[in-house]
Amino acid sequence: MIDPAILRSDPDRIRESQRRRGESVEVVDQLIAADAAKRAAQQHFDELRNQQKVLSKQIGPLQGALKKATDDAARAAAQLEIDALMEKASTLADEVKAADADSDVIAALADALWLQISNLVNLDSPVGGEADFIVIEEVGTPRDFAAEGFEPKDHLDIGEHLDAIDTVRGAKVSGSRFFYLKGIGAQLEIALLNLAMQQAAGNGFIPMITPAIVLPSAMEGTGFLGQAAENVYRLEEDDMYLVGTSEVPLAAYHSDEIIDIEQLPIRYAGWSSCFRREAGSYGKDTRGIIRVHQFDKVEMFVFTTPDDAEAEHARLLRWERDFVEALELPYRVIDVATGDLGSSAARKFDIEAWIPTQGAYREITSTSNTTQFQARRLKIRMREGDKVQPLATLNGTLCAMPRIIVAILENHQQPDGSVVIPQALRPFLGGKTVFTAPA
RNA sequence: GGAGGCGUCGCCUAGUCCGGUCUAUGGCGCCGCACUGCUAAUGCGGUUUGGGUCUUAACGCCCAUCGGGGGUUCAAAUCCCCCCGCCUCCGCCA
Numbered sequence: 001m002i003d004p005a006i007l008r009s010d011p012d013r014i015r016e017s018q019r020r021r022g023e024s025v026e027v028v029d030q031l032i033a034a035d036a037a038k039r040a041a042q043q044h045f046d047e048l049r050n051q052q053k054v055l056s057k058q059i060g061p062l063q064g065a066l067k068k069a070t071d072d073a074a075r076a077a078a079q080l081e082i083d084a085l086m087e088k089a090s091t092l093a094d095e096v097k098a099a100d101a102d103s104d105v106i107a108a109l110a111d112a113l114w115l116q117i118s119n120l121v122n123l124d125s126p127v128g129g130e131a132d133f134i135v136i137e138e139v140g141t142p143r144d145f146a147a148e149g150f151e152p153k154d155h156l157d158i159g160e161h162l163d164a165i166d167t168v169r170g171a172k173v174s175g176s177r178f179f180y181l182k183g184i185g186a187q188l189e190i191a192l193l194n195l196a197m198q199q200a201a202g203n204g205f206i207p208m209i210t211p212a213i214v215l216p217s218a219m220e221g222t223g224f225l226g227q228a229a230e231n232v233y234r235l236e237e238d239d240m241y242l243v244g245t246s247e248v249p250l251a252a253y254h255s256d257e258i259i260d261i262e263q264l265p266i267r268y269a270g271w272s273s274c275f276r277r278e279a280g281s282y283g284k285d286t287r288g289i290i291r292v293h294q295f296d297k298v299e300m301f302v303f304t305t306p307d308d309a310e311a312e313h314a315r316l317l318r319w320e321r322d323f324v325e326a327l328e329l330p331y332r333v334i335d336v337a338t339g340d341l342g343s344s345a346a347r348k349f350d351i352e353a354w355i356p357t358q359g360a361y362r363e364i365t366s367t368s369n370t371t372q373f374q375a376r377r378l379k380i381r382m383r384e385g386d387k388v389q390p391l392a393t394l395n396g397t398l399c400a401m402p403r404i405i406v407a408i409l410e411n412h413q414q415p416d417g418s419v420v421i422p423q424a425l426r427p428f429l430g431g432k433t434v435f436t437a438p439a
Numbered sequence: 440g441g442a443g444g445c446g447u448c449g450c451c452u453a454g455u456c457c458g459g460u461c462u463a464u465g466g467c468g469c470c471g472c473a474c475u476g477c478u479a480a481u482g483c484g485g486u487u488u489g490g491g492u493c494u495u496a497a498c499g500c501c502c503a504u505c506g507g508g509g510g511u512u513c514a515a516a517u518c519c520c521c522c523c524g525c526c527u528c529c530g531c532c533a
Binding site: 045052057058059063082086090379386 | 488491512
């Protein structure tokens with residue numbers, strides 16, 4: 001959630017953000033009313049509760065005096081006094097109970113509205129929908145296969161030729177959008193994992209292997225139960241969720257904690273399986289492994305100060321580019337438009353790799369500055385002297401396996417169906433330079 | 440899955456049997472001040488978090504917070520119920 005103080009001091013800023021996102025503006029006005037009502041109800045309760053405590057504290061000592069009293073007259077007098085107070089206290093107790101119940105209902109309403117407000121967009125983000133991104137830079141030159149004299153095959157043809165990818169049996173066992181990585185394919189993923197983790201560790205990231213099933217609080221805290229909820233697998237029996245990214249367990253790792261500012265930034269590189277229902281994507285990318293229900297990913301996640309967040313965001317993008325460049329893939333960087341940010345991000349940069357058989361750039365990484373939005377929901381704060389305030393969190397893809405594998409196979413394929421291995425990966429594949437079909 | 444024990448404001452800990460004197464004890468750590476040639480030691484004071492209110496601000500005051508939720512009561516860390524987590528033992532198991 002965003003800073004509640006902004007709702008009172010500068011609601012127009014929130015309205016403008018919602019407008020740029022193409023999300024509800026009137027929810028802001030509902031929230032202003034609900035927020036005021038919440039505070040009023042709380043105040044009413046606080047007052048009554050205070051009266052009740054005052055009364056209670058008078059009754060206590062009187063009870064003691066009553067026990068100690070020796071003569072009947074004193075006992076009767078004390079009893080009389082107690083009875084009078086008790087009567088008042090009794091009606092007050094009912095009022096307190098009612099005020100408490102009221103306050104709970106009103107607070108729940110306000111809290112529910114808060115969850116509908118997305119993060120404040122960065123004013124530098126291009127305004128618009130999915131197609132309104134800005135291309136920041138194109139790097140590398142797509143190969144000219146015509147000049148080389150052959151027609152490029154798509155990643156699935158190559159993967160099947162190398163016996164590296166098996167989507168047919170994936171579908172047989174688990175249904176559509178599931179696949180096996182086999183032989184060379186499995187080795188390739190492991191090599192990519194090692195390269196990614198080596199790079200991340202070199203940049204100060206702590207390697208992490210995270211849970212892939214989390215409680216609702218973690219899912220909600222990271223903002224995945226809003227509009228994105230339809231893409232999340234839920235375990236009905238246990239009321240738990242399969243994560244779509246290790247961003248979730250990494251962000252929630254420090255939930256309810258206060259971190260000394262001296263320890264920031266804290267950087268984690270998380271490795272986990274990711275699960276996505278891909279609801280609403282029927283018919284899209286049905287061939288191959290570009291869009292699948294389960295895949296593995298190395299995710300970078302950073303806890304830092306709000307002041308440092310933008311600079312860290314630039315660093316995350318740089319590290320993502322380093323990785324893609326190490327794999328010798330042509331790519332471009334885009335500045336994602338406000339309507340396509342997701343609820344948590346204030347700003348988002350995607351890297352898209354060139355996919356020869358599609359003649360298009362396709363997303364392979366995404367890095368978001370979620371400012372204090374997730375931290376506030378997850379109660380992750382930093383201590384600076386005697387001040388405590390929510391810190392900033394950021395995330396970025398280092399290596400989403402299927403899409404990187406697609407890009408490598410397609411961009412580095414040879415006329416004979418083999419695939420040249422990028423230099424950087426060779427040390428993790430026993431020095432092998434090329435993938436060829438098994439005999 | 441079964442049996443037992445436990446969960447207190449950074450860490451450790453008292454309090455829970457028997458409700459009010461808990462405004463939650465003490466130690467460690469940390470912060471400030473004093474003393475000191477410096478350090479150490481010592482002394483004094485402070486030190487949960489969130490919300491509200493007042494204020495330019497600070498201070499102050501009020502409410503909540505003893506794993507979470509519900510209940511009993513004028514009053515709950517304390518009594519009752521449900522849930523969660525941790526530990527020990529047993530069973531099962533990659």
